[in-house]
Amino acid sequence: MGTPRAFEFEESLEGLAGPRPWAPSRRTWSAVARRLLRDRRALLGLAILGIVATGAIFAPWVAPYDPAAQGQEMLLPPSLKHPLGTDDLGRDLLSRIIFGSRVSLFVGITTVLLAATFGVSLGLIAGFYGRWVDMLVMRYIDLQWAFPNFIIAVGLVAIFGTGLVNVIVAITLAFLDDFARITRGMVLAIREEEYVSAARAVGASDRRILLRHILPNTLSPVIVQGTVSISYAILGEAALSFLGLGVKPTTPTWGLILNDARPFFTTAWWLGVFPGLAIMLVVLAINFVGDGLRDLMDVKEYQEARR
């Protein structure tokens, strides 16, 4: 069973990309971009991310108010003056969400990219080489997993002090093992597939087999895991901020806005709904882009679509 899909993939890409399939040349990138742009859902996702990112970068100009400016108009529902209402200290919610996107987007995307990179690498190595390598990597993963992320975070902060870097390290560590585990599970199955043995028979190097034949086939669940992890990362940052282990206790982040709104949930719905929607929008957008990327790698479908 199983088709050497990676071969087809390789053939079709190799014409475009030359010898290194996963380091595409500029031409490939533009081809990828062109294809992605033809996918309407991916396009929508990119557009949303673009808007949010622009808002984050130009927050001081985009936000209607100073996100830290408190006022006497507390817990106001959305109005023309405050489009998303005000919070329990009289701060403008829209401005807080715009400023909050800076840390939240950055932490969410960076941690997931880092965790995916390291986790997938560990999973590939463990699954592919098996035996003692697998044993070693997986026992490390066990060890790291058994350690509550909370202790890792508290410990890191105790040693290095609070700050963005520690938050990112703590959350990255928290997610790394999930990626490793998922990748390894896939590799265990894939390495027994005929096309892998075929490649090996032809004398392909381990690196070539790993990168060209196995990695592409493991990416689909990794992308799913990546998109769902982003929302976890954004919410997880809030838990750290809440304990004073986050970025800076008064810097607004989506997670912290949500956390602080907790007691006012029943009396001021907007405090919870809008930051929650912001997270959802970003995660949905990333999911659309992720789906688009996955479809891209699925060459057959692409070819079919062109027919």
Next chain:
Amino acid sequence: MKRYILERVAYSLLVMWAVATLVFFMMRAIPGDPVRAMVGFEADPQTVAQIRHNLGLDQPFLVQYVRWLLSLIRLDLGNSIWNQQKVTTLLLEALPRTLSLATIAFSVAVILGIPAGIVSAVRRYSLSDHIFTVAAFLGLSMPDFWLGILLIILFATKLQWLPAFGYEPISAGIWPWLSHLILPALTAGTAFSAILARMTRSALLEVLREDYVRTARAKGLKEQIVILKHALRNALIPVITVMGIAFALLLAGSVIAENVFAIKGVGRLLIESILNRDFPVVQGAILVIATIFVFMNLFVDILYALINPKIRYVE
């Protein structure tokens, strides 16, 4: 296989020792003193010193460490600094609550997640796929405590169908036990069901595109049989992985659901002990969690082999 399992168990013990050691020293590196945390501002320095002495906390770390390891061998996890209870007692009280909650929450995740994922994949880009997609991301973006409080307001305060909080042991009857767990399980399980739905959908789509599935379709077999017999089985690998992760995480305690619904489970025990710097309880709880994780991994690895017989761990 038997040798493999034995080997895994041996390594696992090693992992647990490493975890225990790391936690032991890490807890002591974190600022904040357990005795001070316990007595608060009230007691005078002499009393604090006396309590520290009584608890053996005035000894060098290494002495404390060796003592603790020695008592571990006798399966004695020591006493809580915070409330003087035996750590094993605290864990034995917390574990049934967490186990109950984890089981129901896991069922919720699987029952909601997997069918939604299958429908989404089979009817890709249909209305139901879109609905499930949005629902999944809603579930992921909504913090657990929000969902929990919403559920309480709806089902406990407004409709008065289910209790707003608390836990009843199964010995009090199936319904009292279950009724207290439904809302917390929904709270803890929803996010996992969303992940499972996405994972199932993606994995299934991947397999549905494989040629043999096309071939099977072309031969005119009923679609359902194709899906179930060929596709689902291979799609299961990442789904199983995620299920393993989800169940292990649930077993380690769903802190937020436990907190919102006032259930004193393992998750809360651990977090509260960290906040109290209650070293012995943190160490004990982490050892238990490590055990759960380690064996969950072993179990998942065995499941891989059962589902895909090509997977072998020993040559």
Next chain:
Amino acid sequence: MAEHQEKLQPEGLQEEEIRWALDFDPQDPSLGLNWEDLSSWRITRRTMLRLFIATGAFHYLSYLMNPPQVFAQGRPGGELRAAWNLREFTNLDPAFINQVFQFQVASNVLSGLTHIDKDLIPRGDLAESWEVSRNGLQWTFHLRRGVRFHNGDLFTADDVIYTYNRTLDPKVGSLHRAVLEGVEKAEKLDDYTVRFTLSRPRASFLIKVTERSSGRALTIVNRRAIEQMGKEYTRRPVGTGPFRIVEHRLGERLVLEKFPDYFMKGRPRLDRVVIFNIEEPATLVSALEAGQVQFINAIPEALYTRVKGNRDLIVSETSDPGFQAIFFNLRTDKKERIGKEKLPTDDNRVRLAVAKAMDREDLIKRALLGRGIPAYGPVPPAQGAYFVDLSKTSPQRFNPEEAKKLLAEAGFGGGFTVKMVVTPPTRRRGEVIADILKRHANITVELEVVDFPVQVQRFDSGQFEWLQIGSGGDYDPDDSIDDWFASTSKFNTFGYANPRVDALNAAQKTTVNPERRVKWVREIVEIVSRDAPCAFLFHAMDSVAYRKDVRGFVHIPSLRDLDTVTVK
């Protein structure tokens, strides 16, 4: 029902009662108080009111003097389901209780020699009566006869002596050993008479030492139970109180049952009380609204309006005996205090400027959602006669112009930056404080959020620039002053020292004359307010909510005694 509600209206009853209290010659400088009234130490509500009115705290009455509650005729028996906004009842053994919340429960299970009533006046509990020698050094207590512990043991003088010795025993590690400082010895005169001999008089003896809940050093424990149960005693203490503990699942629930042999006839009125631990505020309130519990021990600030607006619920409120403040680190003697040799607030003018820039109305409105009383000194209105109303006279009262002027004089006209230690639960309050100080004095307050164990450590070792903290359960001026503002006070880690305060404090805590004590306490409060080792913020409110069918709850500030309660 309507009638019951009306009688709870504070205004009407209070006026009447005030008239009754003022029924003396207003020209009499001692306000009609005589030696017998005061020296017997059985101060009546009337005496208290007179002192209170005499000291000019008249308009604070509504915060403090609950009207004598009308006992609505509820039927005895039945079960009360209650919830406590607390993780767990960690310690119910008085030797280890360091939190008012824990004592709210223990107070239903254990007894002391005395117990305060809702006006914070000590009444006999296990002591039927007592005398104090004229020099204030010997206190003789006559104990109730025929009182039984929950395990059937007869209560005698031996139990008092045992409790006394246990508190002092270093091996036990009681947190309240220091309370017995100055108590030279405790003797059993006969089975029902105990005498305490002090090395110097102690004005607060009946509240700080012998009282059931605030003292905790002489809250009577049972020897046999402690010897049998060991560490388990702290989970299920055996006492002589109205309820006994029949089940305790730590962090989940505590089941109390009526103790049929309780020494007060007709009490407790309930058969059973089940207390659940619910830490999450939203769940706590939802459980009350849903009727799953009928009584909650506290109303979370943010949900106050929701509770107050619910017609099925009754809110009982009183001023919480305590204060909150921003403490300035004054330990100039310790160069390593925070790596800073000089802080702007080393200068008295700057400290006063901070206090003057503190718009307390705004703080209370936004940080506490309106639930607090502005504070200018440590003694809360709940302490009645000792409270001094500084809202018109304190140099700490809100005045941004003067604040700016003082800052300019001190060379900080452009403001300054400072770090303030807060905990996760007080971060929100800290943000409001930072906003107010920025607005009125251009002072930039950076918050350092640390969790409780770190806060204790930082406070203890004086490792902070500013630190927001306060006091609670202050039933006696000693709790507010002697614990905090003398140079040797146990909580004075911030380095405040004023010889005049030390002298006055030594005098006030050892006097046997309540009138002089009132005078000295008031003077200390005024000095502290002026020296400003801290900027006083507010006195919190103590609130309880219960469903309409719960009757007869007598609200002693900070306590939740349930012996008078009925459910319909």
